[in-house]
Amino acid sequence: MRLSAILFVACCFLQGCNAPQKQEVQSVPSVLDYVDPFIGTGGHVHTFPGATVPFGMVQLSPDGDTKGWDWCSGYHQSDNSLMGFSHTHLSGTGWSDLGDILVMPTTGEVKMVPGSKENPDEGFRSRFNHDNEEASAGYYRVFLKDYAIDAELTTTERVGIHRYTFPKSDAAHVIFDPTHKIFGKTLLSRVSVGKDVVRGYSHSTGWGGERTTYFTAKFSKPFSAVGVYKDGQKLEGQTEAEAEDAKAWVSFETKEGEQIEVKVAISGVSQEGADKNLEVEASGKDFDTVLAEAKAKWEEKLSRIQVTGGTEDQKTIFYTGLYHNFIAPNLWMDVDGKYWALDQKLQADGFANYSTFSLWDTFRATHPLLSIIDQKTTADFANSLIARYHDGNGTMPVWELTGYDNVCMIGYHSVSMINDALAKGVKGIDPEKALEAMIDASLTCKESSSDGACGLNEYIELGYVPSSVDKSVSKTLEYAYNDWCIASLAQKLGKEDIAEKYFKRSENYRNLFQKDKHRFWMKGENGTWHDDVEMNKWDNLLPHYISGNFWAYDYFVPHNVEDLVALKGGTEAFEKDMDAMLANNTPMVGDQHVDISGFIGKYGHGDEPGHHIPYLYNYTDSPWKSQRLINEIRNTMYANAVDGMVNNEDCGQMSAWYIFSSLGFYPLCPGESYYNIGTPLWNEAKIQLEDGNVFTVKANNVSPENIYVKSVTINGKPIDDLKLLHKDVMAGGELVFEMTNEHP
Numbered sequence: 001m002r003l004s005a006i007l008f009v010a011c012c013f014l015q016g017c018n019a020p021q022k023q024e025v026q027s028v029p030s031v032l033d034y035v036d037p038f039i040g041t042g043g044h045v046h047t048f049p050g051a052t053v054p055f056g057m058v059q060l061s062p063d064g065d066t067k068g069w070d071w072c073s074g075y076h077q078s079d080n081s082l083m084g085f086s087h088t089h090l091s092g093t094g095w096s097d098l099g100d101i102l103v104m105p106t107t108g109e110v111k112m113v114p115g116s117k118e119n120p121d122e123g124f125r126s127r128f129n130h131d132n133e134e135a136s137a138g139y140y141r142v143f144l145k146d147y148a149i150d151a152e153l154t155t156t157e158r159v160g161i162h163r164y165t166f167p168k169s170d171a172a173h174v175i176f177d178p179t180h181k182i183f184g185k186t187l188l189s190r191v192s193v194g195k196d197v198v199r200g201y202s203h204s205t206g207w208g209g210e211r212t213t214y215f216t217a218k219f220s221k222p223f224s225a226v227g228v229y230k231d232g233q234k235l236e237g238q239t240e241a242e243a244e245d246a247k248a249w250v251s252f253e254t255k256e257g258e259q260i261e262v263k264v265a266i267s268g269v270s271q272e273g274a275d276k277n278l279e280v281e282a283s284g285k286d287f288d289t290v291l292a293e294a295k296a297k298w299e300e301k302l303s304r305i306q307v308t309g310g311t312e313d314q315k316t317i318f319y320t321g322l323y324h325n326f327i328a329p330n331l332w333m334d335v336d337g338k339y340w341a342l343d344q345k346l347q348a349d350g351f352a353n354y355s356t357f358s359l360w361d362t363f364r365a366t367h368p369l370l371s372i373i374d375q376k377t378t379a380d381f382a383n384s385l386i387a388r389y390h391d392g393n394g395t396m397p398v399w400e401l402t403g404y405d406n407v408c409m410i411g412y413h414s415v416s417m418i419n420d421a422l423a424k425g426v427k428g429i430d431p432e433k434a435l436e437a438m439i440d441a442s443l444t445c446k447e448s449s450s451d452g453a454c455g456l457n458e459y460i461e462l463g464y465v466p467s468s469v470d471k472s473v474s475k476t477l478e479y480a481y482n483d484w485c486i487a488s489l490a491q492k493l494g495k496e497d498i499a500e501k502y503f504k505r506s507e508n509y510r511n512l513f514q515k516d517k518h519r520f521w522m523k524g525e526n527g528t529w530h531d532d533v534e535m536n537k538w539d540n541l542l543p544h545y546i547s548g549n550f551w552a553y554d555y556f557v558p559h560n561v562e563d564l565v566a567l568k569g570g571t572e573a574f575e576k577d578m579d580a581m582l583a584n585n586t587p588m589v590g591d592q593h594v595d596i597s598g599f600i601g602k603y604g605h606g607d608e609p610g611h612h613i614p615y616l617y618n619y620t621d622s623p624w625k626s627q628r629l630i631n632e633i634r635n636t637m638y639a640n641a642v643d644g645m646v647n648n649e650d651c652g653q654m655s656a657w658y659i660f661s662s663l664g665f666y667p668l669c670p671g672e673s674y675y676n677i678g679t680p681l682w683n684e685a686k687i688q689l690e691d692g693n694v695f696t697v698k699a700n701n702v703s704p705e706n707i708y709v710k711s712v713t714i715n716g717k718p719i720d721d722l723k724l725l726h727k728d729v730m731a732g733g734e735l736v737f738e739m740t741n742e743h744p
Contacts (some may be wrong), residue, residue, distance in 0.1 A: 003469075010050055011175070017381065018174070019230065022054065022735050026711075026741045030136050030299065031299065031302040031303050031306070031319050032136060032295065032299055033225065034297060034312075034315045034316045034318070034319035035136060035137045035298070035302065035316075035319050035320050035323045035516040036079070036135075036136075036316055037050070037135040037136065037137070037140070037315070037319050037323070038135055038642050039074060039317070039320045039498060039640065039641065039642065039645075040092060040320075040324070040643075040644060040645060040649050041073075041075055041077050041642050041645040042077035042078075042641070042642030042643040043397075043642070043643025043644075043645070044070060044095060044594070044597075044643075044647055044648060045071070045074050045092060045323065045643060045644065045645045045647070045648060045654075046070065046072040046090075046091075046094070046096075046648050046649060047073055047090045047091050047092045047649050048061040048073035048074060048075050048089045048090075048273055048710075049061060049062070049075060049089060049133075049140060049682070050062060050075075050085070050089065050135070050140045050153055050447065051134040051135075051138055051139055051140045051153040051154045051155050051160075052138070052155055052296070052327060053138060053155055053156065053157055053294050053297045053298070053523070054297055054298065054301045054326040055157075055326060055328070055329060055331055055354065055377060056155055056156070056157045056158070056329070056330065056331055056418060057088075057157055057158045057266065057330055057331040057332060057333075058087050058155045058156070058158060058159060058160045058266060058686065059087070059088055059089040059091070059155075059327070059330070059441075060085055060086075060087050060140070060153045060154075060160035060161075060162075060264075060278065061073070061074065061075060061085065061086070061089050061140065061153075061180065062074070062075055062082045062083075062084070062085055062100055062140070062142060063075060063082065063083045063084060063086050063180070063263070064076060064079030064083065064084070064117070064182070064210040064645075065079065065083075065117065065299060066083075066099060066181060066182045066183065066447070067093075067183065067663055069594065070098035071096075071182070072093055072094065072095060072146075072182070072183075072648075073089050073090060073092070073093075073096065073182075074089055074096075074098075074099050074182045077130070077642045077643075078115075078454045080117075080127060080128065080129075081117055081120045081125050081126060081127045081128065082101065082125065082128055082142070082144070082178070083125050083174070084097040084102040084103055084104030084114070084123075084124070084153075084177065084180070085099050085102065085103050085104070085151065085153060085160075085217070085267050086098075086100055086101060086102045086103075087101045087103075087160045087161065087178055087183075087214070087264060087555060088100040088101075088266070090356070090401075090651075091324060091327045091328055091649065091651055091652070092324065092651055092652070092654070093358060093650060093651060094595060094650070095183070095207055095408065095450075095650045096166055096179070096182050096183045097182060097183050097184045097206035097207035097401060097402075098181070098182055098184070098231075098401075098402075099180055099181050099182035099184070099210040100114040100178075100180075100181070100202060100204075100213040100215075101176070101177075101178055101180075101202065101215045101264065101266060102176070102177040102178075102180035103127075103160075103174060103176055103177075103211060103217070103262065103264060104124050104174070104175045104176075104177070104247070104639070105144070105147065105149050105151060105162075105164040105166070105168070105172070105173065105174050105260075105336060105718045106147050106149075106172075106173045106174075106175060107125070107147045107148070107149070107167065107169045107171055107172050107173065108125050108148075108169075108171055108249075109171075110171075110173055110175075110227065110234065110249055111123045111124045111456065112124070112175065112229040112234055112247055114177070114180075114248065117734070118213050118534055120146065121146075125146075126144040126145060126146040126147055126149075126173055127144075127145045127146055127321075128142050128143060128144060128145055129145065130145070130725055131639045134136075135379055137294075137295065137298035137302070138154055138155070138291060138294030138295050138297070138298050139152070139153070139154050139291055139294070139295075140152070140153040140154075141153070142634075143233065146171040146207060146723075147167075149164055149165065149166055149167070150161075150164070150165040150166075150578070151164055151470045152164075152287065154283040154287060154290050154292060154597075155290070155296050156282055156290055156292040156293070156294070157281060158265055158266060158267075158277040158281055158331070158333055158334070158335065159263055159264065159265045159266075159277060159278055159282040159290075160263075160264045160265075160266075160276070160286050161245065161261065161262070161263055161282065161291075161595040161648070162261065162262040162263075162264065163260075163262075163287040163542055164261075164262070165250075165257060165258070165259050165438060166257075166258050166259075166260065167254070167256055167257075167328075168252035168254060168255055168256040169253070169254050170253045171251065171611045172218075172251065172252045172253070172254040172260075173249050173250065173251045173252075174249065174250050174260075174262065174509060175247065175248075175249045176191060176198050176200065176215075176217065176247060176248045176249070176250075177247050178200050178201065178202035178215070178247065178434050178722040179189070179192065179214075179244070179245050179246070179247065179262075180207060180654070181202075181204055182206060183206055183207065184204050184206025184207065184208070185204060185205055185206060185534075186202055186203070186204045186240075186243055186244060186245075186428070186489050187203050187204060187205060187210075187244065188202075188243070188246075189201065189203070189242070189243065189245065189246040190200045190241070190242040191228055191240065191241050191242075191246050191247060191248035191250050192239065192240045192244055193223070193226045193228065193239040193240070194622070195216050195222050195223065195233055195238070195316055196218065196219045196220075196221065196222045196223065197214065197217065197219070198215065198217040198219075198250065199217070199271060199274070199275075200213065200214070200217050200246070200248070201213060201271065205211065207401060208401040208402040208406065209343075209402065209403075209404025209406065210343075210404075210405070211268060211340065211402050211404065211446075212268070212340075213266055213267075213268060213477040214266065214267045214268075214269070214270060214271045214273065215216045215264055215265065215266050215267075215274055216264070216265045216271070216274040216275050216278050217262055217263065217265075218263045218278060218282075219250070219260065219261070219262050220260055220262070220265070220382050221252060222285075223250040223251060223252065224250065224252050224253055225237075225250075225251040226238075226239055226248070226249070226250050226461075227248070228240065228241035228246065228247065228248045228249075228524065229241065229245065229246065229247040229248070229249070230242075230243045230245065230247075231243055231245065232245065232248050233571070239269070246437070250333055260402055261286060261287050261378065263278060263282045265278035265281070265282065265351065267334050267469065268332060268334075268339065268340040268402060269334050269339065269340050269345055270334075270338075270621060272334075273334035273336065273338060276334060276335050276336055276359070277334055277335050277616055278623075280308050281335070284578030285303050287742045289413075293518055295340050298323070298326075301322075301326050301374070302319055302322055302323060302326070303319065303687045303688065303730070304373045304374070304687065304689075305322060305373065305659075305663075305685060305686070305688070306685065306686045306688070307557075307662075307682040307685045307686075308679055308682060308683050308684045308685075309681070309682045309684065309699075309702065310662075310682050310683075311546075312343070313639070313640040314662070314681060316636050316640045317616075317640055317644065317658060317686075318658065318659060318662055318695050320636075320644075320655070321652075321654075321655030321656070321658050321659050322655070322659060323661075324332050324651075324652050324654075324655045325366055325370070325652035325655055325656055325678075326658070327651070327652065328356045328358065328651040328652060329354040329355060329357055329651075330352070330354060330355060330356040331352055331354055331355045332355035332356070332384075332402060332403055333348055333352060333353040334352055334643050337349070337353075339353040339386075339403065340402070340403045341353070341388060341392055341394075341400075341403030341404075341704050342388060342392040342393075342394040342403065342404075342620075343375035344392065344398065346387070346392060347391075347621040348387070349391075350383075351379070351383035351384065351387070351428075352377075352380045352382045352384075352385070353380075354381055355383065355384070355385045355400050355402055355403050355568075355719055356400070356401055356402075357381075357397055357399065357400040357414070357417075358399060358650055358653075359397075359398065359399065359409065359411075359413035359414055359416070359417060360398070360399065360408075360411060360413055360608070361433070361650035361652075361653040362417075362650070362651050362652055362653050362656070363413040363416040363417050363420070363610050363666075363670055364611050364612070364653055364655040364656075364657075364659055364670065365653055365656035365657050365659075365666070365667060365670075366651065366652040366653050366669065367381070367416075367417045367420055367421070367609065368420055368424075368656075368667035369656050369659060369660065369707045370415055370671045371421050372424070372425060372549070372689070372726075372729060372730075373425025373687060373688075373689070374690070375421075375426045375427070375690055376428075376690060377682040378426050379421065379426050379427065379429050380425070380429035381417065382418045382421050382422075382429045382434065382573070382682075383428070383429060385414045385417065385418060385437070386418065386430075386433055386434055386437045387411075388400075388437075389436070389437035389440055389441075390433055390436075390437065391667040393492055395440055395441055395443045395444045395446070396412070396414035396437055396440070397414060398411070398412065398413075398414075398440070398446060400447070404714075405446070406449055407446045407447065407448050407449045408448065408449050408450045408473060409448065409450055409451065409481070410442075410451050410454070410471060410475050410479075410546065411475070411478035411479060411482055412438075412444075412479075412482050412483065413478075414437075414440040414441055415438040415441055415482050415485045415486055416437075416481070416482060416485050416670050416671060417670075418434050418437075418438060418485075418489075419434075419438070419485035419488055419489050419670075419671040420485075420667075420670040420671045421487070422434065422489060422492075423488065423489075423492075423671050423672065423673055424673075424726055425726075425727075425730065431489060431492070432493065433491055433630040434436075434489065434499070435486070435489050435490060435493060435495070438486050438489065438701065439486060439498070439706075440723075441481060441482075441639075442456075442479075442482065442486055442502075442505075443456075443460075444456075446455055446470065446472075446610060451468030451471045451474075451475075451546065452469065452471065453469050453470065453476050454475070455472060455476075456479070457478060457631055458525070459475070459479055459508065460505075461705060462511075462525065463508045463511045464476045464508055464511040464512050464523060465479070465540050466522065466523060466524055466526060467522035467523060467524050467530050467543075467544060470543060471543070471544065471545060471546055471713035472512075472522055472523075472544055473512055473520050473521070473522055473544045473547075473550075473553055473738045474544070474545050474546040474553050474556075475511050475555055476508060476509060476511070476512050476520075477512070477520065477556045477557065478556070478736040479505075479508065480506050480508045480559075481506070481557070481558055481559050482508065483502045483503075483505035483506040483508070483669070484502070484559035484560075485500040485508035485671050487499045487500075487501075487502035487503040487506055488671055490502060490591075491503075500535065503548065506559060506560075507560075508660075509556075509557050510563075510567070510626070511523070512528055513567050514566075518567070518568055518569060518573075518577070519554055520556075522544045524686050525586060527609070530544075533548070534591060535586070536586050536587065536588050537588070537589050537590050538588055538590040538591060538592050538593070538725060539590040539591070540679075542593065543611075545594045546595050546607075546609060547593035547607050548592075548593050548596065549593075549596055549604060549607050549610065550602075551581055551602040551604070551607055552586075552603075552604065552607060552609035552610030552613065553601060553609060554581075555578075555610070555612070555613050555616060556610075556612075557608055558612055558668055558670075559669050559671070559672075561616065561619050561668070562619065563727075565619050565620075571619070571621060572620075572621075573621050574616075574619065574620060575617065575620035575621065575622055575625075578613075578616060579625075580621070581601055581602050581603060582601035582602075582603055583600045583601050583627070583723040584599055584602045586602075589680070593607075594647075595607045595647060595648065597646045597647045598633075598637045598646030598647060600629070600632065600633070605633055605637045605646055605657075606637075606645075606646040606647030606648075606654075608650065608653055608654075610702065612651070612666070613667050613675040614626055614629045614630050614633060614661075615630075615668050615678060616631070618676050618677065618722045622744070623677075623709075623722055624708050624709075624743035624744060626678060626679075627678065627679035627707055627708050627709055628707065628743070629662050630678045630679050631679055631707040631715055634658060634661060634662060634681065638658050642662075660678075660683035661678055661679075662680065662682060662685075663680060663681075663682070663685050663687075664677065664678055664679060664680030664681075664697055664699065664735065664737060665677055665678060665735075666678055666692055671727060673726050673727070674700075674723040674724060674725050675723070675724045675729075676718060676722060676723060676724075676725065677709065677722040677724060678713055678724065679707050679708070679709055679737075679739075680697060680702060680737050680739075681695070681699075681702070682699060682702070683702060684696065684697065684698050684699070685696070685743050686698040687729070689730060689732065691730075693730065693731060693732030694732050694734075695729045695730070695732050695733060695734075695735070696734045696735070697734075697735045697736075697737075698734065698735070698736045698737065699736075699737040699739055700736065700737065700738050700739060701738065701739045701740065702737070702739040703739070703741075705741040706740055707739070707741070708739065708740050708741065708742060708743045709737055709738070709739065709740075710737075710738040710739060710740040711737075711738045712735065712736065712737050712738070713736050714728050714733050714734070714735050714736075715728065715733045715734055716717070716736075
């Protein structure tokens with residue numbers, strides 16, 4: 001039953017319905033009805049099903065395991081037992097950490113270790129059944145079979161709210177395990193138990209660096225008994241412990257169906273910060289109040305795009321994807337403005353600080369999407385990155401988690417995110433301070449934790465990254481695009497000397513274009529081309545291209561596609577090259593990188609560097625081939641299922657591609673002032689902009705067969721170059737497609 005129908009029934013119950021009126025009431029679905037947080041919790045997508053609010057600091061979710069690639073979010077659909085509910089999680093990433101401050105309700109004997117999946121009875125772990133589990137935006141519930149406890153979760157931005165419905169018991173407990181981590185390692189933990197409050201911290205190390213997470217937990221009922229755990233020993237009646245393995249438990253006598261609520265605030269700064277976060281966000285509020293507020297926050301965000309047409313499954317894919325794009329980056333700041341970054345305590349001044357920047361993924365479509373529908377928060381994202389240089393005296397991050405740059409992946413894509421925001425007219429960002437921080441990022445070499453030496457010094461000296469450096473071709477091409485972003489902003493600011501320097505650097509991709517092969521190829525420091533390699537062996541490609549994805553990078557010049565077409569031999573040759581790549585089904589041998597998946601020929605949609613490729617036929621005489629390819633990807637790479645994407649969701653990027661590509665346009669080059677036209681899915685889509693304008697997309701005669709664009713207009717004027725201007729979107733224009741089942 002949909003939410004709107006439930007509300008109607010409740011209204012009738014409270015106010016009385018007029019019995020003679022037999023007319024059936026048509027319910028109007030809410031956007032929340034189309035959000036399914038279980039999409040992505042199976043396969044290799046790595047999302048979590050638990051409760052959070054848009055861009056919240058708390059992601060309160062169940063953990064079934066803390067090791068293994070498919071447990072990067074702590075949860076996988078193959079689980080049949082749970083360790084408890086921790087307060088921080090990553091959404092869809094290919095590596096992980098977090099899982100801070102685990103809480104678990106139990107009954108019976110107090111056990112202070114979680115136990116194994118193979119034998120849950122060893123510890124406090126509980127079995128569960130997916131049939132007795134539910135999730136929606138801002139809410140999660142599961143029945144813990146071993147304890148007959150119904151657990152419900154919701155959140156504010158900084159506080160996780162638990163509601164546990166207990167059976168009758170004289171030995172009901174809630175366990176606090178600050179040592180729990182997904183992939184990371186706890187170095188020291190502390191717990192302190194009062195009458196109805198538990199406080200403490202976890203000091204840990206991992207992908208998010210060395211950090212401390214403080215917590216304050218307030219109960220709706222005082223404890224009947226307490227205890228702590230330290231150095232492997234249970235200490236009943238004691239109230240404090242500090243050790244590598246310090247934990248706590250609190251106990252109650254409960255009646256059948258008795259509900260106990262727990263409010264758990266976290267802070268990355270201090271115990272006082274956790275106390276303040278709890279007081280400001282959750283004091284005087286019960287579970288139902290917080291849940292209603294969380295639902296309202298999600299309703300407001302997700303309603304910014306309203307679509308009609310399509311199937312119910314397609315709407316579920318769309319709105320769940322939009323939901324995933326509002327999960328990260330994550331707020332990383334206490335209510336008093338204090339936050340932790342670059343191994344120091346900082347104070348936000350005039351902006352809200354965020355972290356969890358998976359920029360190598362999200363610069364492509366997630367941040368451009370938010371530059372349209374959430375410019376206010378986008379300004380905070382940009383100012384958070386810029387503050388790392390100006391306030392923290394550091395460098396803008398490559399991949400930041402909890403204020404720590406783990407330098408995963410390559411490039412300096414913070415400059416892309418910021419330049420795109422400024423190019424799209426996002427207010428509240430100082431462009432002069434931004435440019436200074438961007439230039440610093442382009443000169444600061446950071447060794448990648450995933451892909452070796454940065455090669456930036458060689459890139460500056462030689463004009464390319466030599467083949468002696470890991471992933472040299474990928475790094476050269478991404479640096480060149482990043483340099484274009486810097487040049488673009490410098491030019492807007494009238495700084496012609498800087499613009500000229502970086503425009504020249506942005507052409508460095510040409511230095512790795514092997515004219516005889518018509519390919520971007522690896523080159524040694526002495527200027528000689530690398531020997532030929534057998535293209536059917538992953539092992540030959542992995543040293544030179546991210547994930548061995550030669551084909552994605554062979555088309556990665558988003559800032560100058562026209563020049564790429566010319567290098568490939570012109571329009572006709574470029575089209576044939578694309579055709580050949582998409583038809584190339586040559587079997588590959590060797591170990592395939594886990595990130596390459598979702599193949600159409602040698603195009604792998606599961607790996608982000610190629611996400612612009614489906615739109616490149618717009619630069620040929622056959623744009624209909626882009627429309628056909630986009631439709632194929634929408635239909636085959638996304639599903640309303642737990643394994644509904646072909647690889648890691650990556651903090652929204654996989655979903656952002658679908659969102660744009662169902663609306664009918666895409667940011668092929670983030671930072672440009674236009675979008676490339678594709679093919680729409682919906683009969684109509686309305687984008688509610690923050691200034692009150694509404695941008696409308698209409699697709700006349702669209703259907704599963706009518707996927708080709710016969711014509712397209714903006715405000716009644718033809719778009720002949722297949723480019724939609726950003727200013728027309730923000731002015732609240734009307735984009736109209738005429739669709740057909742025929743192509744030229």
